[in-house]
Amino acid sequence: MRGLTWDRVTSILLIAPSAIAILIFVYGFIGWTGWVSLARWDGMLQDLTLVGLRNYQKLFDTERFQIDLHNTVTFTLLFLASSLVIGLLLAVLLDQRIRSEGLFRSIYLFPMALSFIVTGVVWRWLLNPGSRELGSVGVNLLFDKAGLGLLKSGWYTDPSIGIKAVAIAATWQMSGYVMAMYLAGMRGIPEDLREAARVDGASELEIYRHIILPLLQPITLSAVIILGHISLKIFDLVSAMTGPGLGFCTDVPAYFMFDTTFRGNHFSQGAAIAIILLLSVAALIIPYLVYTARTEVQR
Amino acid sequence: MKGFRFYGFVVALVVLGMIAAACGPTPPPAAPKGKLEIFSWWTAGGEAEGLNALYDVYKKKYPGVEIINATVAGGAGAQAKAVLTTRMLGGDPPDSFQVHAGHELIDTWVVAGKMEPLTSLYKSEGWDKAFPKGVLDIVSYKGDYWSVPVNIHRSNVLWFSKKVFADNKLEPPKTFDDFFKVADALKAKGIVPLVMGTKDGWEAGHVFEDALAGTLGAEAYNGLWTGKTAWTDPKVTEALNNFKKMLAYINTDHSALTWDGAGQYLIDGKGGMMIMGDWTNGWFMSKNFTGYGWAPTPGASGIFVALSDSFGLPKGAKNRDNVIAWLKVLGSKEGQDAFNPKKGSIPARIDPDKNLYNDYLKSAMADWAKDAIVPSPIHGAAASEGWATAYKDTIAVFVAKQDVAATQKALQQACVDAKVCK
Incomplete structure (x- = not known):
């Protein structure tokens, strides 16, 4: 190369602290967690004797963890599907050049400004089942007043609903964000394309179906990645809204990890859950990174 | 332009220097004698009032010491325990912390060698006679006493x-x-x-x-x-x-x-x-x-x-002498009678001033004196x-x-x- 110019020296010096910090505090600790997850550290006395995959084996045998995995899959599928559909729908509606579009855009986007803790507390009240003796509250009260008592349910206290109620709250918070992404994408599609299609006799529905949606594919992919990793790691919403729930019907791996590490002092088991979470998020993100890297090279 | 680049280099050095300074070891508190950090999850209503009553007794006796009230909110100490674990394992123990007497203290902290035994303090303060046998059994392990119970629930x-x-x-x-x-x-x-x-x-x-x-x-x-x-x-x-x-x-x-x-x-x-x-x-x-x-x-x-809330002396406490003084206040009749009527629990000692307590607590004291005492697992x-x-x-x-x-x-x-x- 052309030797060390001041430019290169300063740029290396400027980037070095964060590179070193990330190397230690991110990758170093991932490695440390991986090691702990293979060790026999169970209690306050640090014990780093390796025991192979025994912690993982035991974890998958634990009923609570099996329920958690099941819950995570349910939650992720529901949350992704409903956020994408509602987000797209809102974006299409806002795309119709309605009046005071800015106002509606803000309204739909506002929930995202809240933290999951706030959302959790609010939805805990809204979806509180109430009881026969003390009367209905929240959404159930609304159903009562509207004469729709049939629709009342136990929400998150009903094990057959459980985590799905949490997905409602998460969807409420994140679908506005998906809408913003889709709307930006739609605005990026040149008007000429629509015009051309109209000239060719395509109906508005066909335009969305055959032109807009295919062009929005990269946005759908980004949305799936962003929502997906939020959903796999979800903790704060569950913690504020329901806790582990009746028979763990709203429990998630991250909550179990906190419980077992800091209440049960099972450090190795906690580390094993952390590694499984990491792997599941990696399974989602790495193909995406590879894909974007490839498309960038092609460009 | 050359001058600009050199300037950039200087900026980079300064930034690096600042980062190094921020990461460096923080100097120990200047006057270790003047502070006492008490860690607990008593933040709500009567609990916080009880804790303050204890602080008042302490301040009257040791006016020179500044008390740092390190509390982490959350029922049954669920969140506080996570913070405590991090601090203890990280080598930064609070001077004294609230812990349920019994296996939560023994199996978590004593067996791991993180606590100092308090047997000599029990002897010098006469606590081995002031607490009933049921309580002494709960706080002891391998012939030593490990924490000072402040109440009974x-x-x-x-x-x-x-x-x-x-x-x-x-x-x-x-x-x-x-x-x-x-x-x-x-x-x-x-x-x-x-x-x-x-x-x-x-x-x-x-x-x-x-x-x-x-x-x-x-x-x-x-x-x-x-x-x-x-x-x-x-x-x-x-x-x-x-x-x-x-x-x-x-x-x-x-x-x-x-x-x-x-x-x-x-x-x-x-x-x-x-x-x-x-x-x-x-x-x-x-x-x-x-x-x-x-x-x-x-x-x-x-x-x-x-179940019983108690405080102990972690190894490596920064203000050891102040902690000993704190534990003496906790174990004293004066301290227990200041704390418990507000917290809504009965004292672990056998000689409380019964007039200070409400009807429920009086009846609990009577049962405490005659019932078979068994430990709670969930607490x-x-x-x-x-x-x-x-x-x-x-x-x-x-x-x-x-x-x-x-x-x-x-x-x-x-x-x-x-x-x-x-």
Whole structure:
């Protein structure tokens, strides 16, 4: 190369602290967690004797963890599907050049400004089942007043609903964000394309179906990645809204990890859950990174 | 331009220097003698007032010391324990911290070699005579004492609405049979017989420990936690069946409520009974509710399921002398009588000034003096935290599935995992 110019020296010096910090505090600790997850550290006395995959084996045998995995899959599928559909729908509606579009855009986007803790507390009240003796509250009260008592349910206290109620709250918070992404994408599609299609006799529905949606594919992919990793790691919403729930019907791996590490002092088991979470998020993100890297090279 | 680049280099160096300075070791506090950091989860109502009363006693005696009140909010210390674990393992222990006396202290911190024994302090302060034997047993391990208990709470209390009971001409039940009769009578009137809140996950385990004590009796119950009574015992099956029957009488929205949220049923006269520790007494007072009565839980008359908050001396405490002075205040009659009437618990000492306490606490003191004292698992006295967590999770699943055989097997397995049973 052309030797060390001041430019290169300063740029290396400027980037070095964060590179070193990330190397230690991110990758170093991932490695440390991986090691702990293979060790026999169970209690306050640090014990780093390796025991192979025994912690993982035991974890998958634990009923609570099996329920958690099941819950995570349910939650992720529901949350992704409903956020994408509602987000797209809102974006299409806002795309119709309605009046005071800015106002509606803000309204739909506002929930995202809240933290999951706030959302959790609010939805805990809204979806509180109430009881026969003390009367209905929240959404159930609304159903009562509207004469729709049939629709009342136990929400998150009903094990057959459980985590799905949490997905409602998460969807409420994140679908506005998906809408913003889709709307930006739609605005990026040149008007000429629509015009051309109209000239060719395509109906508005066909335009969305055959032109807009295919062009929005990269946005759908980004949305799936962003929502997906939020959903796999979800903790704060569950913690504020329901806790582990009746028979763990709203429990998630991250909550179990906190419980077992800091209440049960099972450090190795906690580390094993952390590694499984990491792997599941990696399974989602790495193909995406590879894909974007490839498309960038092609460009 | 050249000058600019050099300037950039200087900026980079300065930035690096600042980062290095920020990462460097922080200098130790200048005057170690002047501070005392007390770590606890006492942030709410009566608890915080009790803690402040202790601080006042301390400040009067040692005006030069500045107290740092390090509290982490959250019932039963769930969040505080996570912070404490991080600090202890990170080599930055608070000067003294709140911990449930018994296995939570012993198995978590003493066995790991993180605490200093307090035996000489017990001798010099005469505490080995001031505390009853039941308490001394709980705080000792391998012949040493490890923490100073500041209070005693009772787990097995059945609270009931006096109005509901009087309206329906009912008496507080003494046995499980009585309990189910009373429950049926209340249910027929459209009143929730037993109110429960299970949102935080530990409350069902709390009610079940009292059902265990009520079904097995003091000695066999104690044996469960020491390995002398097998978890496969038919009596445990009976306790599970009793508990299962109780679950048929609870409010439908229990998993949406915390224990205090459930208490609202009693205050509103819509619920008849509630099983919860005697901190409920303080909560009722804070709600200006006076129409409540109390009795031991079914089958457990003469049994006092106890838990105790205590403070110890971690190794490497920065202000050791101040901690010793703090512990002396905690163990003194003056300190315990300042703290407990506000916290709503009874003193661990045997010589309190009874006039300072309300009616409930007077009756608890009387029971404390004559009942068989047994430890609570869910509140850290009977079992290690690992075991207590497994026990809690098992009972949480039981509330949903109500499978007696599978639960009994899981309870046995938890005992084996804790290396108490074989």
